[in-house]
Amino acid sequence: MRALFHRVWAPLVATSALAGLAHAEIFDIIVGPGGDFVFSQPDITIEVGDTVRWTWESAGHNVGSGLPGDPTPFFLSGPPADVGTIFEVTFDQAFLDANAVPDNIYAYHCHPHGDLGMVGSITVVPAPGSMALFGVALIASARRRRR
Numbered sequence: 630m631r632a633l634f635h636r637v638w639a640p641l642v643a644t645s646a647l648a649g650l651a652h653a654e655i656f657d658i659i660v661g662p663g664g665d666f667v668f669s670q671p672d673i674t675i676e677v678g679d680t681v682r683w684t685w686e687s688a689g690h691n692v693g694s695g696l697p698g699d700p701t702p703f704f705l706s707g708p709p710a711d712v713g714t715i716f717e718v719t720f721d722q723a724f725l726d727a728n729a730v731p732d733n734i735y736a737y738h739c740h741p742h743g744d745l746g747m748v749g750s751i752t753v754v755p756a757p758g759s760m761a762l763f764g765v766a767l768i769a770s771a772r773r774r775r776r
């Protein structure tokens with residue numbers, strides 16, 4: 630019975646972990662909507678593993694991490710670009726580890742228009758499923774050790 634339990638549990642935990650990864654979302658931000666010097670939803674909160682996708686609705690903008698006049702090297706779309714440009718950043722654990730900032734808050738701005746208020750921020754929080762899965766894995770391994 631116990632052997633059966635563990636034969637069932639291990640694949641279940643592995644499958645759940647994969648399902649968690651598949652839940653990563655894409656958050657869309659419009660760059661320069663209506664020709665205004667703004668981002669459509671400048672300050673957003675996402676979960677680890679999610680992707681932010683900026684799409685240019687007007688020309689002459691870019692997206693770079695950091696504050697106006699104080700850029701950081703974490704991400705940069707390139708020079709100011711044309712309508713239809715798309716720039717994506719995936720804020721997975723590897724990105725967070727390589728580009729650590731306090732509270733996982735990534736400020737960003739448009740270089741030409743940052744001083745005009747074309748700024749935003751991405752706050753990255755843990756995916757709720759990740760801790761639950763961690764708990765399940767701990768319980769499974771504890772039971773295994775007790776055999």
Ligand SMILES: [Cu+2]
Pocket residue numbers: 661666689690691739740741742743747
């Ligand atoms: Cu701009």
